[in-house]
Amino acid sequence: MHPMLLxxxxxxxxxxxxxxxxxxxxxxxxxxxxxxxxxxxxxLSKKLMKVAGEKAVAAxxxxxxxxxxxxxxxxxxxxxxxxxxxxAHDTPEYVAAEAACFGPSNAEREGAHGAAAAGEHGxxxxxxxxxxxxxxxxxxxxxxxxxxxxxxHGAGSGSMELAGGTVLLSGDEPAxxxxxxxxxxxxxxxxxxxxxxxxxxxxxxxxxxxxxxxDGLSMMMLITVTLISMLVHWYSTAYLKGDVRFVHYYAFLSxxxxxxxxxxxxxNTLQMLTGWELVGVCSFGLIGHWWEExxxxxxxxxxxxxxxxxxxxxxxGVVVLFFGAGGSSFNVFHINEYASSSGANTxxxxxxxLLLFFGVTSKSGQFPLHTWLPDAMAGPTPVSALIHAATMVxxxxxxxxxxxxxxxxxxxxGNGGNWAPVGNYVAIIGAITALVGASLAFVQxxxxxxxxxxxxxxxxxxxMALGVGAWTAAIFHLFTHAMFKACLFLxxxxxxxxxxxxxxxxxxxxxxxxxxxxxxxxxxxxxxxxGVPIMSxxxxxxxxxxxxxxxxxxxxxxxxxxxxxxxxxxxxxxxxRAYHLTFKGEYRGHAHPHESPKVMTAPLVxxxxxxxxxxxxxxxxxxxxxxxxxxxxxxxxxxxxxVEPTWVFVEGIDHPKFNLIVAGVSLLFAVAGWQIMKRYLTxxxxxxxxxxxxxxxxxxxxxxxxxxxxxIYEQGVRDGIRxxxxxxxxxxxxxxxDGIVNAFxxxxxxxxxxxxxxxxxxxxxxxxxxxxxxxxxGGQFLRTLFGTGKVQQYGAWLFGGAVVFAGMIVVFVK
Amino acid sequence: MLVNQFLFxxxxxxxxxxxxxxxxxxxxAVLMSIELILNSVNINFLAFNAMHNQGxxxxxxxxxxxxxxxxxxxxxxxxxxxLILMLYRTRRSIDVDKVDALKG
Numbered sequence: 001m002h003p004m005l006l007x008x009x010x011x012x013x014x015x016x017x018x019x020x021x022x023x024x025x026x027x028x029x030x031x032x033x034x035x036x037x038x039x040x041x042x043x044l045s046k047k048l049m050k051v052a053g054e055k056a057v058a059a060x061x062x063x064x065x066x067x068x069x070x071x072x073x074x075x076x077x078x079x080x081x082x083x084x085x086x087x088a089h090d091t092p093e094y095v096a097a098e099a100a101c102f103g104p105s106n107a108e109r110e111g112a113h114g115a116a117a118a119g120e121h122g123x124x125x126x127x128x129x130x131x132x133x134x135x136x137x138x139x140x141x142x143x144x145x146x147x148x149x150x151x152x153h154g155a156g157s158g159s160m161e162l163a164g165g166t167v168l169l170s171g172d173e174p175a176x177x178x179x180x181x182x183x184x185x186x187x188x189x190x191x192x193x194x195x196x197x198x199x200x201x202x203x204x205x206x207x208x209x210x211x212x213x214x215d216g217l218s219m220m221m222l223i224t225v226t227l228i229s230m231l232v233h234w235y236s237t238a239y240l241k242g243d244v245r246f247v248h249y250y251a252f253l254s255x256x257x258x259x260x261x262x263x264x265x266x267x268n269t270l271q272m273l274t275g276w277e278l279v280g281v282c283s284f285g286l287i288g289h290w291w292e293e294x295x296x297x298x299x300x301x302x303x304x305x306x307x308x309x310x311x312x313x314x315x316x317g318v319v320v321l322f323f324g325a326g327g328s329s330f331n332v333f334h335i336n337e338y339a340s341s342s343g344a345n346t347x348x349x350x351x352x353x354l355l356l357f358f359g360v361t362s363k364s365g366q367f368p369l370h371t372w373l374p375d376a377m378a379g380p381t382p383v384s385a386l387i388h389a390a391t392m393v394x395x396x397x398x399x400x401x402x403x404x405x406x407x408x409x410x411x412x413x414g415n416g417g418n419w420a421p422v423g424n425y426v427a428i429i430g431a432i433t434a435l436v437g438a439s440l441a442f443v444q445x446x447x448x449x450x451x452x453x454x455x456x457x458x459x460x461x462x463x464m465a466l467g468v469g470a471w472t473a474a475i476f477h478l479f480t481h482a483m484f485k486a487c488l489f490l491x492x493x494x495x496x497x498x499x500x501x502x503x504x505x506x507x508x509x510x511x512x513x514x515x516x517x518x519x520x521x522x523x524x525x526x527x528x529x530x531g532v533p534i535m536s537x538x539x540x541x542x543x544x545x546x547x548x549x550x551x552x553x554x555x556x557x558x559x560x561x562x563x564x565x566x567x568x569x570x571x572x573x574x575x576x577r578a579y580h581l582t583f584k585g586e587y588r589g590h591a592h593p594h595e596s597p598k599v600m601t602a603p604l605v606x607x608x609x610x611x612x613x614x615x616x617x618x619x620x621x622x623x624x625x626x627x628x629x630x631x632x633x634x635x636x637x638x639x640x641x642x643v644e645p646t647w648v649f650v651e652g653i654d655h656p657k658f659n660l661i662v663a664g665v666s667l668l669f670a671v672a673g674w675q676i677m678k679r680y681l682t683x684x685x686x687x688x689x690x691x692x693x694x695x696x697x698x699x700x701x702x703x704x705x706x707x708x709x710x711x712i713y714e715q716g717v718r719d720g721i722r723x724x725x726x727x728x729x730x731x732x733x734x735x736x737x738d739g740i741v742n743a744f745x746x747x748x749x750x751x752x753x754x755x756x757x758x759x760x761x762x763x764x765x766x767x768x769x770x771x772x773x774x775x776x777x778g779g780q781f782l783r784t785l786f787g788t789g790k791v792q793q794y795g796a797w798l799f800g801g802a803v804v805f806a807g808m809i810v811v812f813v814k
Numbered sequence: 815m816l817v818n819q820f821l822f823x824x825x826x827x828x829x830x831x832x833x834x835x836x837x838x839x840x841x842x843a844v845l846m847s848i849e850l851i852l853n854s855v856n857i858n859f860l861a862f863n864a865m866h867n868q869g870x871x872x873x874x875x876x877x878x879x880x881x882x883x884x885x886x887x888x889x890x891x892x893x894x895x896x897l898i899l900m901l902y903r904t905r906r907s908i909d910v911d912k913v914d915a916l917k918g
Contacts, residue, residue: 788917789917792911796836
């Protein structure tokens with residue numbers, strides 16, 4: 001994709017090649033292939049394992065994910081071509097694409113807007129309905145340019161104009177709403193996504209659809225997920241060699257890829273929720289992969305249950321936004337369009353986005369629900385790289401990015417946040433998470449846990465970026481982070497492979513002599529994470545900081561910026577510590593370290609290369625301006641150009657500009673963090689401070705106990721419920737509830753006695769016994785008459801009865 | 815079209831079937847009689863179908879229903895024969911008159 005990103009922009013403008021459009025419409029095949037692979041593993045791989053061994057099982061998964069990767073690349077190519085030559089506003093292609101993306105709510109939507117904005121368009125609503133049915137019925141293999149329904153709708157460009165107008169969000173002035181309704185359509189360059197959908201279910205008159213969106217964001221996620229999943233598939237063949245549950249592992253890996261790809265392609269919140277839960281299940285299964293050890297199953301359960309806590313919020317958020325946006329569709333564009341419209345209820349959007357953000361808090365490891373993520377390192381290392389660093393944990397970030405207009409309005413991001421000047425909920429939680437994660441990474445002895453806390457911290461960075469309005473920066477950071485963090489995790493796996501499967505840095509040291517490739521890739525990716533300007537991490541981080549410094553509509557987030565700078569310094573510092581303890585000095589363990597096989601080091605090299613090359617994906621305009629406008633147009637901010645949505649998105653969102661002072665200060669912080677840690681480790685300044693009583697020791701204890709969050713959850717929440725709450729409820733049960741119940745019981749018994757004596761025995765029993773006696777006698781008599789046990793006699797009575805009834809009908813009804 | 819002749823045929827078959835079910839002692843003969851009853855119903859279905867959709871072959875609801883009846887009849891015969899087989903194994907006889915364990 002990457003040379004393509006640059007090359008395609010040079011290509012002469014021409015519509016996207018037909019095959020790529022077809023590929024984009026058939027994008028649902030990608031998760032489907034992985035689901036098929038999962039089913040294959042489930043049903044046949046145990047046998048295959050016996051016949052052909054591990055390699056065959058792994059090969060199935062690798063082939064499938066490689067096919068998916070190349071399909072994703074094709075989609076990426078197609079999307080770039082489409083962005084370079086988007087369908088013009090009044091073409092049937094544009095109208096068809098738009099109708100497909102809005103799903104069944106499109107007709108009523110156009111009808112409603114037509115009535116509100118301009119009368120003459122109201123008549124076009126039925127025509128639009130026809131188009132909806134056509135676009136939404138089946139994933140048609142024909143290119144979007146010529147669905148049968150679209151050409152007959154070619155005359156209806158008026159309704160399209162309306163739709164284009166209403167999606168705009170033009171700042172906060174009330175007058176802007178009116179302006180958005182009319183003009184502002186022509187100059188707005190927008191690329192409609194490629195959507196396909198099928199009817200999922202119908203309730204009453206509402207049709208709910210399941211479908212796919214292919215736009216810049218999902219294209220980027222497809223490529224990232226399939227790429228890293230593919231590398232992890234390779235890597236695992238060596239790392240998991242001879243594992244007890246090799247098939248189980250590959251099956252879950254396939255299911256995870258399927259679920260994640262399904263999630264990023266979803267076109268409605270309900271479908272996203274499904275994918276969201278599916279990736280959670282896979283995460284659970286893979287964390288507990290080695291379930292023979294209790295600590296692993298505990299970690300798996302903790303991850304699952306912590307995620308459930310946030311999911312409650314997510315489900316409520318989906319429901320709130322569904323009803324908030326008219327109660328007719330879960331479609332994300334529908335909800336986002338509602339959020340952008342001038343009549344949106346902002347407090348409702350605040351509630352909805354806040355509830356959604358609870359889901360993000362658990363899935364993306366945000367404070368205070370991040371505690372599951374470090375424990376999730378109990379799973380196999382390739383899984384940590386794939387799921388708990390690069391892809392699944394960014395599902396929350398993706399959710400915010402996908403629903404961005406909703407968050408933008410709900411959290412009031414454009415005006416310095418709900419709680420200006422400090423910020424808004426999203427930005428503040430992100431910044432706190434970044435700070436908490438970075439500080440906790442200092443005291444870990446486990447290499448993977450350092451990386452886990454680093455992941456928490458970086459996820460906080462992404463969320464923070466979304467909170468301050470730097471959408472592209474957040475997603476760019478998501479991309480670069482996926483590359484270098486996956487590489488770091490796989491590097492840690494390689495180290496552990498060499499050192500008898502330990503991750504304890506106290507038993508490492510001096511590994512640079514034994515593992516040259518692992519060492520070099522690890523070092524370069526550490527640079528990327530710490531923010532050395534030649535690696536991509538610096539640029540994505542810098543864009544986030546610039547975003548905080550500039551904010552939206554000239555309302556900066558200085559508090560967030562300060563926290564971000566500090567976190568940058570801390571990141572450099574703890575990564576220096578981890579690198580030194582692992583690779584420098586003398587070897588302190590007892591194994592015989594050796595370089596890992598090529599199948600494990602090759603992914604490291606590839607990822608490092610990508611972490612480096614990504615520098616060129618989003619070059620700030622600042623550096624290309626001197627080359628002139630025509631060159632800048634083609635090489636600067638490519639990532640922003642191709643990935644950021646231009647259709648149903650926040651209109652006029654400000655993009656942070658490169659700021660030399662921010663970049664310089666952030667670099668200064670990183671260098672300071674690096675130097676302080678280096679001195680601490682080599683020269684020994686301030687060593688032993690944590691052993692003496694005082695502030696340093698207090699801080700160390702605080703970090704060592706992870707801010708006592710686990711203690712609070714365990715002793716406060718869990719034991720609080722189990723202990724005092726249980727006792728209290730027992731007491732309440734015994735004395736209050738039982739008292740009431742007993743009183744009722746005694747009263748009822750007294751009453752019952754009286755009733756028994758007089759009413760029951762004499763009155764009712766008399767009647768019942770009488771009935772019984774009569775029935776008994778009658779039965780005895782009838783038994784001798786009818787109960788012969790002969791089937792044919794029964795049949796004769798049956799037919800006789802039928803004849804009698806038939807006769808009665810003939811006589812009385814006629 | 816006169817539908818009466820078909821209905822007469824159906825009624826006659828039905829009556830013969832009922833007679834067989836009630837009067838025959840041979841279990842297999844009883845089952846065969848049940849078939850007669852079912853087929854008399856089929857004849858009625860087809861007759862009314864033909865009457866209501868004269869000259870319109872595309873409406874075949876009655877015929878489809880008859881097909882269903884044939885299918886169900888096949889299933890029913892399967893169960894019935896199995897019953898009679900078990901009866902024969904346990905009692906060495908398929909005389910339904912002798913099967914009166916339900917006698918009250």
